[in-house]
Amino acid sequence: MIKKFDFLVIGSGIAGMSFALKVAHKGKVALICKTELEEANTYYAQGGVASVTNTLVDNFEKHIEDTMIAGDWISDRAAVEKVVREAPAQINELINWGVNFDKNDKGEFDLHREGGHSEFRILHHKDNTGAEIQDSLINAIKNHPNITVFENHFAIEILTQHHLGIEVTRQTPDIQCYGAYILDLKSGKVDTYLSKITLMATGGVGAVYQTTTNPLVATGDGIAMVYRAKGTVKDMEFVQFHPTALFHPGDRPSFLITEAMRGYGGILRTKDGKEFMQKYDSRLSLAPRDIVARAIDNEMKNRGDDHVYLDVTHKDAEETRKHFPNIYEKCMSLGIDITKEFIPVAPAAHYLCGGIQVDLNSQSSIERLYAVGECACTGLHGGNRLASNSLIEAVVYADAAAQHSLNTIDEYTYNTRIPEWNDEGTRSPEEMVLITQSMKEVNQIMSAYVGIVRSDLRLKRAWDRLDIIYEETESLFKRSLVSKEICELRNVINVAI
Numbered sequence: 001m002i003k004k005f006d007f008l009v010i011g012s013g014i015a016g017m018s019f020a021l022k023v024a025h026k027g028k029v030a031l032i033c034k035t036e037l038e039e040a041n042t043y044y045a046q047g048g049v050a051s052v053t054n055t056l057v058d059n060f061e062k063h064i065e066d067t068m069i070a071g072d073w074i075s076d077r078a079a080v081e082k083v084v085r086e087a088p089a090q091i092n093e094l095i096n097w098g099v100n101f102d103k104n105d106k107g108e109f110d111l112h113r114e115g116g117h118s119e120f121r122i123l124h125h126k127d128n129t130g131a132e133i134q135d136s137l138i139n140a141i142k143n144h145p146n147i148t149v150f151e152n153h154f155a156i157e158i159l160t161q162h163h164l165g166i167e168v169t170r171q172t173p174d175i176q177c178y179g180a181y182i183l184d185l186k187s188g189k190v191d192t193y194l195s196k197i198t199l200m201a202t203g204g205v206g207a208v209y210q211t212t213t214n215p216l217v218a219t220g221d222g223i224a225m226v227y228r229a230k231g232t233v234k235d236m237e238f239v240q241f242h243p244t245a246l247f248h249p250g251d252r253p254s255f256l257i258t259e260a261m262r263g264y265g266g267i268l269r270t271k272d273g274k275e276f277m278q279k280y281d282s283r284l285s286l287a288p289r290d291i292v293a294r295a296i297d298n299e300m301k302n303r304g305d306d307h308v309y310l311d312v313t314h315k316d317a318e319e320t321r322k323h324f325p326n327i328y329e330k331c332m333s334l335g336i337d338i339t340k341e342f343i344p345v346a347p348a349a350h351y352l353c354g355g356i357q358v359d360l361n362s363q364s365s366i367e368r369l370y371a372v373g374e375c376a377c378t379g380l381h382g383g384n385r386l387a388s389n390s391l392i393e394a395v396v397y398a399d400a401a402a403q404h405s406l407n408t409i410d411e412y413t414y415n416t417r418i419p420e421w422n423d424e425g426t427r428s429p430e431e432m433v434l435i436t437q438s439m440k441e442v443n444q445i446m447s448a449y450v451g452i453v454r455s456d457l458r459l460k461r462a463w464d465r466l467d468i469i470y471e472e473t474e475s476l477f478k479r480s481l482v483s484k485e486i487c488e489l490r491n492v493i494n495v496a497i
Contacts, residue, residue, distance in 0.1 A: 001191045004414055005030040005148075007405070008179055008195035010155045010222060013042035014130075015373025015394040016201030017137040021097070022402035023197075024146040026409065030193060031149045032182060034217050034484075037138050042391065044215060045130030047258045048122040049094075049101075050388040051087035053109055058119040060084050067389060070116040070288045071353075071382020079379040082360055083389070083396045090395040091123065098136040100125055114259040114387035116288040122388045127258055127324045133391065152185040154484050155221065158198060158229050158369065159418050170230050177229070177369035178415040185484055190421035196412040197368055197405045200226060200356060201398075204374040205239070205495045206253070207488075209349035210447035213245050213256040219488040220495035222375040226356045227494055232365040234377045235354030236495070240385050241452050242350035243292035244268075246343065247307035248334060254348045255330050257310060259387045262286055264323060269309045269342065270299055276308075290384040293347040297452045300346065309342035347452060351390060353381035362401035368412060370401040426481045434476060435485045438469050442492055450496070466497050 006027025009016045020029045033039075052058045063084045068075055095101070101123040102110040112122040125132035141147055159178040162168040168175055179194040202222030206214025227233045244262070245254035262268075262285040268277055280295040281287035287295075296308050312320055317339035321328050324338075331338045356364050356371035358378055364371050373394040380393050449462035470493050477486055 001189070002194060002416075002420065003030070003191055004194045006196050006409060008032070008193055008198045009201060010180065010199065011201030011203060011373065011375070012037050012149070013201060013203055013373055013394070014133055014137065014391055015398050016199065017134075017141055018093075018395050019199050019201065019372060019398040019402050020147050021137070021140055021144065022399060023406060024144050026406055027146070027196075029147045030195070031141065031147055032153050032155055032180075032193075033149060033151045034154050034221070036151055037141070037149065038134060039215055039217055042130045042394075043134045044213065044253075044256065045133075045391055047114060047127075047260050047388045048112060048124030048129040049091065049133075049391045050117070050121055050386070051091050051123060051392055052084065052121055053088060053091065053123065054111060054119070054121065058121050062118050063121065066116055066118050067380070067386045068382070070384055070386035071380075072384060073382065075382030076379025078360060082400075083378075083380050083393050086396045086399070087392045090392065090399060093399075094133060094136070094395065097140050099133050101129075102126065112260045113263045113286075115262060115283075115286045115292065116386045122260065122263075124260070127260065127326050130391070150182070150184075154183045154185055154487060155202075155225065156181045156183055156190065156482060156487055158225050158366075159192070159194075159415070160229050160366065162229070163418050164415075168230050172230060174367060175230060175365070176367045178418055180225075181421050183482055183484070183487070188481070190423070190482060192418060192420050194414040194416070194418065196409050196414065197370070199401060199405075200364070200369065200371040200375050201373045202375045204352045206349045208442065208446050208492050208496050209451075210252075210443040211245070211254055211346070212252070212349040213242050213254050214350070215253055219492050220352075220375070221488070221491045222371065223355050224491035224494035226364060226366065226369070226371070229366060231369070232357040233355065234357040236352070238353035238381070238383050239349055240289055240351040240353060240381075241293040241347040243289055243296050243347050244310055244345040245348035245350075246330065247346045248344075256350075257327060257343060257345055258324070259289070261310065261312060261324060261327065264312065264320075265315055266310045266312045267314075268292070268296065269311050270303060271305050271308065273309075273342075288384060289350075289387065293452055296345075296347055307344045307346040310345050311342045312338060313340055313342070351385050353377070353383065353385055358397070360400060361404035362397045363404065370405060372397045372401050423481060426479055428481050432485070434472075435489050438473060439489050439492065441469060442466065442489075442496055446496055463497070466493060469493055470497060
């Protein structure tokens with residue numbers, strides 16, 4: 001079946017939803033959501049949103065400098081300036097959509113400070129800021145007459161000249177995106193969604209790793225689709241590992257212990273209770289994430305331990321419970337009272353700094369295709385993301401994509417020559433174990449060989465192993481009826497490679 005929309009938005013986190021809300025007055029929007037609307041990385045973001053709001057002590061120059069330092073000076077300065085300078089206006093927009101940021105007794109924003117920030121500038125809602133933003137946006141989306149939400153729908157491929165029988169290579173100068181083939185997970189049917197403008201907002205790649213803080217839907221689908229369509233992908237080696245995920249084997253995803261807890265005064269200790277960050281950085285537990293994650297990794301490897309501890313027992317118990325109600329509750333459910341006992345933590349794959357390469361208007365190398373949020377590489381993060389810069393990047397670039405696409409959409413029409421999905425000759429995979437086992441292998445290979453600290457030898461071994469799984473999976477894909485499981489496996493392998 002062919003469906004036509006002015007805007008096709010693939011992904012339903014803060015990036016996809018805020019874009020949809022900004023363009024919906026101009027035409028019909030399809031919002032494609034792999035599971036339910038709540039299941040996005042945005043929902044799990046505890047810390048908050050970085051923006052200069054207290055201009056008495058803070059300014060744009062400080063936020064720009066902090067971002068450049070954290071990114072190891074390989075961030076794109078134009079991207080950094082754009083996000084930092086446009087942040088306050090986008091914060092106001094979030095507030096207009098109903099987001100409630102915490103305030104102090106004087107009615108001013110209650111600002112947190114996190115690793116790598118020189119000032120208190122993190123706006124937050126307790127320790128579940130992402131959920132507060134996601135809920136407010138979902139509410140706005142559901143009440144908009146021009147936005148149709150397709151939950152439990154999975155994008156398989158984006159449509160380009162390739163689907164018209166034209167050979168497309170990485171050298172093809174004017175690849176265009178005409179929409180996507182999308183699988184309805186309930187009926188098992190694949191429909192053709194034609195669009196004038198397509199936006200990728202599919203989030204991160206955490207589920208490529210065994211241990212991750214991301215929801216398990218974060219299989220890098222958008223990046224893999226664009227890569228297969230011969231779009232440009234950049235900086236994929238820069239995976240940020242969050243230093244402090246709750247160590248509780250068997251939990252996948254891992255529960256995140258927000259960086260704000262270290263900003264609040266939490267101290268990292270080895271299993272024997274000794275502090276160790278002084279050996280690595282003068283900023284101690286508040287050094288940027290890559291430094292803290294490498295330090296913890298080093299301590300664990302040297303000592304043969306599987307975790308370290310985060311200690312907030314010296315802080316006021318009432319205050320701790322008030323600031324971090326969700327963390328307190330989660331730890332209590334495992335029998336850990338964080339006001340009296342240390343929290344066991346270990347690093348976990350958390351955030352991808354690379355992705356689909358885009359310009360300052362969020363345009364990818366493929367015409368009519370934009371990418372926003374964690375699946376996009378804007379150049380803001382360089383080699384390592386500064387804490388709480390991701391949610392603000394998502395809204396600033398969603399705004400850029402909205403403005404640019406509103407100005408260009410009238411130039412485009414639907415490409416009605418795209419053939420419908422053809423699955424003749426395919427059948428259900430007899431053995432689901434082939435898919436689940438390959439997925440486990442990829443997770444193990446990535447965690448063992450492509451983790452926080454890497455070597456040529458380990459990377460070579462990962463490459464050889466992944467190559468074999470890639471060939472097996474492509475052959476299985478060609479002869480199988482399409483399913484979410486086989487597509488996710490395919491995407492995870494693409495991203496890993």
